[in-house]
Amino acid sequence: MRARRALLYVPADDWRKLQKATTLGVDCVCLDLEDGVAQNRKEEARRNVVQALRTLDFGRAERWVRINGLESGLAEADLETTLLASPDGIVVPKVLSAEDLRRVAVYLEAAEQRTGRPVGSLMMMVIIERAQAFLHLAEICQATPRLEALIFGAEDLAAELGVRRTREGWELFHARSTLVLHAAAFGLQAIDWVTVDFQDVEWVRQEAERGATLGFTGKQIIHPNQVAPVQAAFTPSAEEIAWARELMAAFTAYQAQGKGAFAWQGQMVDRPVIRRAEGILVRARAAGILAETD
Numbered sequence: 001m002r003a004r005r006a007l008l009y010v011p012a013d014d015w016r017k018l019q020k021a022t023t024l025g026v027d028c029v030c031l032d033l034e035d036g037v038a039q040n041r042k043e044e045a046r047r048n049v050v051q052a053l054r055t056l057d058f059g060r061a062e063r064w065v066r067i068n069g070l071e072s073g074l075a076e077a078d079l080e081t082t083l084l085a086s087p088d089g090i091v092v093p094k095v096l097s098a099e100d101l102r103r104v105a106v107y108l109e110a111a112e113q114r115t116g117r118p119v120g121s122l123m124m125m126v127i128i129e130r131a132q133a134f135l136h137l138a139e140i141c142q143a144t145p146r147l148e149a150l151i152f153g154a155e156d157l158a159a160e161l162g163v164r165r166t167r168e169g170w171e172l173f174h175a176r177s178t179l180v181l182h183a184a185a186f187g188l189q190a191i192d193w194v195t196v197d198f199q200d201v202e203w204v205r206q207e208a209e210r211g212a213t214l215g216f217t218g219k220q221i222i223h224p225n226q227v228a229p230v231q232a233a234f235t236p237s238a239e240e241i242a243w244a245r246e247l248m249a250a251f252t253a254y255q256a257q258g259k260g261a262f263a264w265q266g267q268m269v270d271r272p273v274i275r276r277a278e279g280i281l282v283r284a285r286a287a288g289i290l291a292e293t294d
């Protein structure tokens, strides 16, 4: 598993922010050509993406490019220009169906052939933010093996549904859980909504904790302030890791005695609890706080 606890959008027409993004220790940087960029700056943004991918050192951060939606008339040129500079993958917004992913995959394969990259190595994430996409979620999840994650797009969805936004966001709760359910069913990561109030660091921390509680594996972010609290919220705590390791040791011992279910620290433990503990250890290893061999 690759840790994608935070996915930082950087408007690609802003070179200063692109440079800044290399210094933040964020898991994923997303060079944005879509809604963070004004209509009359799209070409400059594409040129910057190519320049950034070719010349800036993003360290251990994954480098993603968010293209414009397939209905915008801009996506084709976004792909043609930026894929040759070899990002790690493409974030596709406003998808409606599995067919949209297959259309993008054609460009990815062509770019792999032109640049000599292994076929299948360019990855994809999709933003689920259209009502139609929720109806087609199972097909979308299976459209291409390139797909790594589903991203929840709150604002576009809220506008289309006509819901009133509240601070707690209960009006989008069902849609968020639906996304997590599908991601789990198809082995994908689930990346939660943006918290736009970037000056309130305590609020973004609480929002990230809630996202993690709902089963999201990471969160979209928009400002350097949000990197640390969000990545911390999606990293298992020292107590969780200690709990998981002790439980795994007890499990191994009970298995040797031929016991499936057993009592441990006053609670019943069986296979599902073990799976939860394993999940914590997988995420701790992905975040680099446990060695691969631990």
Ligand code: COA
Pocket: 008, 009, 010, 011, 016, 017, 018, 020, 021, 032, 035, 036, 194, 198, 222, 223, 224
């Ligand atoms: N990526 C990288 N660096 C960023 C950044 C981002 N998303 N947002 C801010 N910064 C940098 C600024 O350049 C500034 O750096 P400096 O001190 O070296 O000049 C520093 O962080 C502090 O920024 P601040 O002054 O607090 O914010 P701002 O007023 O410059 O920008 C926003 C505020 C919201 C416009 C900006 O954070 C932003 O553009 N976020 C992304 C928006 C986006 O992509 N939206 C679409 C996806 S939802």
Ligand code: MG
Pocket: 035, 093, 127, 129, 153, 156
């Ligand atoms: Mg959107």
